[in-house]
Amino acid sequence: AQSVAQPEDQVNVAEGNPLTVKCTYSVSGNPYLFWYVQYPNRGLQFLLKYITGDNLVKGSYGFEAEFNKSQTSFHLKKPSALVSDSALYFCAVSPGAEYNFNKFYFGSGTKLNVKP
Amino acid sequence: GAGVSQSPSNKVTEKGKDVELRCDPISGHTALYWYRQSLGQGLEFLIYFQGNSAPDKSGLPSDRFSAERTGGSVSTLTIQRTQQEDSAVYLCASGSSYNEQFFGPGTRLTVL
Numbered sequence: 001a002q003s004v005a006q007p008e009d010q011v012n013v014a015e016g017n018p019l020t021v022k023c024t025y026s027v028s029g030n031p032y033l034f035w036y037v038q039y040p041n042r043g044l045q046f047l048l049k050y051i052t053g054d055n056l057v058k059g060s061y062g063f064e065a066e067f068n069k070s071q072t073s074f075h076l077k078k079p080s081a082l083v084s085d086s087a088l089y090f091c092a093v094s095p096g097a098e099y100n101f102n103k104f105y106f107g108s109g110t111k112l113n114v115k116p
Numbered sequence: 117g118a119g120v121s122q123s124p125s126n127k128v129t130e131k132g133k134d135v136e137l138r139c140d141p142i143s144g145h146t147a148l149y150w151y152r153q154s155l156g157q158g159l160e161f162l163i164y165f166q167g168n169s170a171p172d173k174s175g176l177p178s179d180r181f182s183a184e185r186t187g188g189s190v191s192t193l194t195i196q197r198t199q200q201e202d203s204a205v206y207l208c209a210s211g212s213s214y215n216e217q218f219f220g221p222g223t224r225l226t227v228l
Contacts, residue, residue, distance in 0.1 A: 034216055043207065044159075046216040090159065092217075103172065104149065104217060108158035 002027045004093050006107035013081045014115055021076040021110045023091030033074040034092040034104075035065055044090065050074065061085070081114045088112075118142065120220035122208050128226045129198055137193040137223045141210030148191050149217060150183055151207040159207065165191065198227045 003026045013019045025031060035047040048059025055067040065076045074091060091107040121140045129135050141148050150162040161175035165185045176182070180198075185191040195202055205224050209217035 036216075036219075043221045044209075044217075044219040046218070049216055103164060104161070106151075106159040106161070 002093070002095065002103075002105050004091055004105045004107040006089075006091055006110045008110050009108075010111045010113065012113045012115065015083050016080050019078050019081045019085070019112065019114070021089050021091075021112060023074045023076065023107055025072050025074065025091075025093045025105075027093045027095050027105065029095045032094040033065070033067060034094075035059065035063070035074075035076050036090045036092060037061075038088040038090065038109075040087070047076070047089075081112075083114050083116050086112055086114045120208055120210050120218050122206075122220040122223050124223060125221065126224045126226075128228065130228050131200060132197055134194065134196045135198055135225065137195075137206050137208075137225070139191045139193070139208030139210075139220060141189065141191070141208070142218055143189075145210035145212050145218070146188070147211045147217075148185055149209045149211075150191070150193050151209070152204045153207055153222070154204045162193070162206075195225075198225075200227050203227045 033050040036044040050067045146167045148165040151159040164172040180196045183193045205222040207222045209219045211217040
C-alpha cells in the first residue's frame with residue numbers, strides 16, 4: 001500500500017537555528033516527492049519538488065529537501081529558521097510515471113513552531 | 117494570473133440538507149483533485165479527475181458524496197443528507213502531468 005509518514009506532529013525550533021521536518025514514504029516505482037506549506041486560514045502552497053536528478057532540491061523561502069532513496073526519505077530542511085516559517089507542512093508523494101502518477105498521497109502534516 | 121477558485125468560501129447548513137461545493141481549476145490543467153481537511157488534521161483524498169478518464173473515486177467516504185467535472189473544467193462536489201461529521205474544509209487542487217498541484221483556498225463546511 002502507498003503511504004507517507006510524517007513522524008512528528010510538531011517541531012519546535014528557535015529562530016536562527018536549523019530546522020528539519022521529516023518525511024518517509026512507501027510508494028511503488030520511482031516516486032515524485034513534494035513539500036507544501038499551509039499558513040493559518042490559507043490554502044496549501046507549493047514549496048519544492050523532486051522528480052529526478054540531483055537529490056538535493058531547493059525551493060521557496062530558503063527551504064531545501066534531500067531525496068534519499070535507500071532510506072525512502074525526503075526531509076525538509078532550512079539552515080536558519082524564521083518566526084514567519086511557523087506553519088503546517090505537508091509531505092506528498094506520487095508514484096512514478098509507470099503508475100498512476102497523478103495520484104498524490106499526503107502525510108498527516110507537521111506543525112512547525114519557530115520561537116523568537 | 118488566475119489560480120484555483122472555490123465557492124462558497126464558507127457554508128453553514130443543517131444536518132440532512134444537501135450541499136454543492138464548486139471548484140474552478142486553472143485553465144488548461146487536466147487533473148483536478150478534491151480533498152477534505154478536518155480541523156488540525158491532514159489531507160484526506162476524496163476524488164481525482166484526469167482528462168477524459170474515469171475519475172478515481174476511491175477516497176469518497178460514503179455514497180452520500182459525489183463529484184462531477186463538466187467539460188473538463190469546473191467541478192462540483194455534492195454531499196447529500198449532510199451529517200455533522202462532514203464538517204471540514206474541502207480543498208480543490210488542479211495540476212498537469214507530474215507537476216505540483218495548485219490548491220484553492222477551500223470551502224469551510226459547517227453542519228449544524
